[in-house]
Amino acid sequence: VIDIAPLFKETGAFTYDPGFTSTASCESAITYIDGDEGILLHRGYPIDQLAEHGDFLETCYLLLYGELPTKGQKEDFDNRVTRHTMVHEQMVNFFRGFRRDAHPMAVMCGVVGALSAFYHDSTDISDPHQRMIASIRLIAKMPTIAAMAYKYHIGQPFVYPRNDLSYAANFLRMCFAVPAEEYEVNPVLARAMERIFILHADHEQNASTSTVRLAGSSGANPFACIAAGIACLWGPAHGGANEAALNMLSEIGTVDRIPEFIARAKDKNDPFRLMGFGHRVYKNYDPRAKIMQRTTHEVLGELGIKDDPLLDVAMELEKIALTDDYFIEKKLYPNIDFYSGITLKALGFPTTMFTVLFAVARTVGWIAQWKEMIEDPLQKIGRPRQLYTGATERDYVPIAKR
Ligand code: ACO
Numbered sequence: 487v488i489d490i491a492p493l494f495k496e497t498g499a500f501t502y503d504p505g506f507t508s509t510a511s512c513e514s515a516i517t518y519i520d521g522d523e524g525i526l527l528h529r530g531y532p533i534d535q536l537a538e539h540g541d542f543l544e545t546c547y548l549l550l551y552g553e554l555p556t557k558g559q560k561e562d563f564d565n566r567v568t569r570h571t572m573v574h575e576q577m578v579n580f581f582r583g584f585r586r587d588a589h590p591m592a593v594m595c596g597v598v599g600a601l602s603a604f605y606h607d608s609t610d611i612s613d614p615h616q617r618m619i620a621s622i623r624l625i626a627k628m629p630t631i632a633a634m635a636y637k638y639h640i641g642q643p644f645v646y647p648r649n650d651l652s653y654a655a656n657f658l659r660m661c662f663a664v665p666a667e668e669y670e671v672n673p674v675l676a677r678a679m680e681r682i683f684i685l686h687a688d689h690e691q692n693a694s695t696s697t698v699r700l701a702g703s704s705g706a707n708p709f710a711c712i713a714a715g716i717a718c719l720w721g722p723a724h725g726g727a728n729e730a731a732l733n734m735l736s737e738i739g740t741v742d743r744i745p746e747f748i749a750r751a752k753d754k755n756d757p758f759r760l761m762g763f764g765h766r767v768y769k770n771y772d773p774r775a776k777i778m779q780r781t782t783h784e785v786l787g788e789l790g791i792k793d794d795p796l797l798d799v800a801m802e803l804e805k806i807a808l809t810d811d812y813f814i815e816k817k818l819y820p821n822i823d824f825y826s827g828i829t830l831k832a833l834g835f836p837t838t839m840f841t842v843l844f845a846v847a848r849t850v851g852w853i854a855q856w857k858e859m860i861e862d863p864l865q866k867i868g869r870p871r872q873l874y875t876g877a878t879e880r881d882y883v884p885i886a887k888r
Pocket of ligand 1: 505722723724725727751760761763764766767816821822823
């Protein structure tokens with residue numbers, strides 16, 4: 487029997503909501519989602535308009551400051567970010583401490599957490615100036631760290647940032663350029679990368695953002711909080727789903743094997759799930775998935791990839807799942823990860839980098855939500871309660887008598 491009387495006495499109310507399916511953890515003015523209608527707005531602006539017309543740093547500005555920047559504000563913001571793209575040269579040694587075959591997300595957790603050891607002049611969270619510098623540093627350095635994790639993983643020398651390029655173009659160059667060889671960034675691919683970043687920039691109180699807020703609620707510095715968010719994002723039920731979705735498409739392999747996997751997804755005795763399908767909030771088409779689907783086709787068209795077997799499997803799987811009673815009844819639609827994996831693969835990234843790219847994009851969402859929380863006068867440490875189901879009080883038994 488669970489006794490909730492003490493909890494009720496303290497608070498006058500008690501809710502038990504595993505997975506927080508119906509509990510708001512905060513007030514926020516950043517991102518709005520209507521999961522039934524498939525709507526996603528950042529500061530009121532629809533995601534499709536931001537992805538279509540803007541660039542990633544504009545979305546960053548919007549998430550951080552609440553308004554779209556004027557031309558002057560945009561130039562100033564872009565300059566501030568690009569001034570901070572380098573990482574401390576000593577961090578190179580830090581990378582070298584990792585095994586080459588380490589998963590790049592393991593490297594990201596460690597290196598981003600270590601930023602607080604290199605940039606202590608922006609860890610005083612009570613100082614608004616330091617908070618802003620930390621935010622800019624994180625947005626600026628994440629692509630550099632991600633690209634370094636990639637280069638280290640494949641055994642190539644690091645490529646330093648080029649600040650005359652856009653956020654996405656610079657990132658592609660840091661990942662794919664090889665020193666002493668010419669590398670021209672393809673503008674169609676850079677635009678696709680930019681769009682992937684915009685689509686992943688924020689998504690209100692998802693698991694990793696809630697982790698960042700919870701870590702930040704104790705007063706931890708922003709670099710440590712973002713490292714906590716990266717760790718949470720890694721899981722296959724969250725950011726790891728794009729890697730898992732592509733691995734699943736490879737495992738299915740050919741269109742004729744799809745029914746077998748659909749049957750497994752429906753079988754309650756089989757833990758298998760169709761990766762890239764379903765969402766806690768969207769019970770309709772994920773609006774980001776629609777834009778991602780279009781971007782996938784643009785990238786494949788630009789690269790002249792006509793007959794990608796993975797894409798054939800993905801298209802057929804989507805078709806079958808959207809007409810299958812099980813998926814209709816449970817409102818399981820393809821989510822953004824279903825398409826982002828195919829696009830990232832076409833761009834040249836190995837699957838192990840997929841969640842890293844998600845982390846690069848989501849950093850601005852995490853930091854905007856962290857700032858909003860720190861600046862809220864009602865902010866207090868997040869401290870959930872529990873339903874205790876353990877033993878009742880009993881006396882200690884000496885080891886000889888157990
Ligand atoms: N394949 C098969 N069945 C599924 C799937 C799926 N992908 N997703 C949910 N279901 C079923 C569940 O078995 C459950 O069935 P039941 O009611 O008979 O028990 C029902 O749908 C509801 O599922 P829950 O797990 O309770 O839903 P929840 O909201 O907790 O989970 C989640 C959402 C984690 C995204 C889930 O749909 C899933 O695991 N999807 C696959 C992983 C994935 O794509 N994650 C990416 C999420 S988006 C993002 O992070 C950017």
